[in-house]
Amino acid sequence: MKKMFVWVTLIFLAIDLVTKTWAENTLMIGGKQETVISYLYxxxxxxxxxxxxxxxxxxxxxxxxxxxxxxxxIYILIKYLSHSFMWYIASALIIAGGIGNFVNRLFSGHVIDFISVQGYPAIFNVADIEIRLGMVFIIILVSKDYFVEKRKEKL
Known part of the structure; x- marks a missing residue:
């Protein structure tokens, strides 16, 4: 399971870094390019x-x-988390997103953002999506565990 976690993390990291490279090489700073989805730029x-x-x-x-x-x-994953598939996916998303943005900051001094959604006040990137999605998964997993424990206490 740990090898799979590393590979999944690397895949999520690669997706982030490849999309940022694409954006930087294709888009112009401050420009706005439409996509096939009407509210996404x-x-x-x-x-x-x-x-x-x-x-x-x-x-x-x-x-x-x-x-x-x-x-x-990473510390929480190693020390405390159960080794279930969904915990690994959630952690891999957060770690990959964090590393992707860290790599940008370390080597460029900034993060490459390029996704704009109509009505949303910020421009973001795939790493930001990965981090937020991983956090949502963790909230769901913790909530599920909480309610399972509560149900056990009532029995």
């Missing part, structure tokens, strides 16, 4: 901060926080 942006440009003036702090977050998730 490609729009290249270099983000030196975190979500919504938070801490943009503190790139070293952002890099450090990114590294700490990745380390904490």
């Amino acid at each position: 490609w729009s290249l942006l270099y983000n030196k901060g975190m979500s919504f440009g938070f801490l943009e003036s503190r790139p070293t702090l952002v890099l450090l926080l990114n590294f700490i977050a990745i380390s904490v998730v």
Whole structure:
């Protein structure tokens, strides 16, 4: 299972890095390119901060926080989490997304964002989707475990 976790993490990381490379080589900064989905656009942006440009003036702090977050998730995975398939997928998504953004910040000083959704106030990337999707999976898994434990207590 651990080998599969590494491979899944690497696949998610590759998807993120390949899409960022595509965006940087194809799109123009500040431009807006339509897609086949009417509310989805490609729009290249270099983000030196975190979500919504938070801490943009503190790139070293952002890099450090990114590294700490990745380390904490890896530690929790190794130390505490059950080794079920869905926990691995959720963790792989978060770790891959975190590493993808960390690699951008480390080597470029910014994250490559390029996905724009009409009505959503920020431009984001695949790593951001991976991180949020992994977090949703973890919330679902924790909620499921909580309700199973509550049900056992009533019996």
